[in-house]
Amino acid sequence: MAKRKLSPPTHELVVNQGDDFSFQLVIKDAQKEPVDITGFSYVCKVRENAESETVLAEAECTTPEPQHGLVEVSFTHEVTSQIDTDGSYYGELASYYYDVVQINASGKHERILQGPFLVSPGISYH
DSSP: OOOOOOOOOBOOEEEETTSOEEEEEEOBOTTSOBOOOTTOEEEEEEESSTTOOOEEEEOEEEEEEGGGTEEEEEEOHHHHHTSOOOOSSTTSOEEEEEEEEEEOTTOOEEEEEEEEEEEEOOSTTO
16 A cells, blocks of 8 residues: 655744745654754745746745754745735735745755745835
8 A cells, every 4th residue: 555645734824015034944853853954955935826837935945054954934025025915904914825845965855834825915114
């Protein structure tokens, strides 16, 4: 019987339009110990939906402490200010989707995180 791959974790992100926004991940093994991710790279993109060809935002992904499995995913205010929102105030969130893909030292791609990417309209950033 073939093994079924488990779906990656889902986590909702709420971002304020025009803000710098970042989050960190710690990559761990099955025993919940940090994995050395030296030589790994990461990609995080936001799209309207999975079928959309247009990338609305792309984060800068860095590994400040690869020996401890630490990944930082950052969107600059220049990037978040370009994400379209239809709301007229902060509570009317625009809804998009993101994922984070890990590329190991051998070139294997694996989605490690995914979810809704909600954007609150900005006022002062204009």
